[in-house]
Amino acid sequence: MAEPAAETGVLVLDAPVSGGRPGADAPQLTTIVAGPSQALATVQPVLEAFSKKVSHMGAAGSGADRKTHQQRPADDEPEERPGHPRLGKQSSPRP
DSSP: OHHHHHHTTOOOOBOOEESHHHHHHTTOEEEEEBSOHHHHHHHHHHHHHHEEEEEEOSSTTHHHHHHHHHHSOOTTOGGGSTTOGGGTOOOOOOO
């Protein structure tokens, strides 16, 4: 999406957030931004209004990739994940 948009002069950012509802309420979210630096400079004040930390990860798509990686269960340390069977708790979806 970012490449075709750039051909027409439109700059695209992906900016997933981490921190859940408590982070949003605080506001203490971490925003993981990817895309052109000049686009980030334009929207940085908006992101800082609800983010404790804004991290620029590089090219478009990198932010979403990083967020997905952070949420993926670690195969080598599954017992540290909430809802893991070794903890004796059931996982349940968030409301």
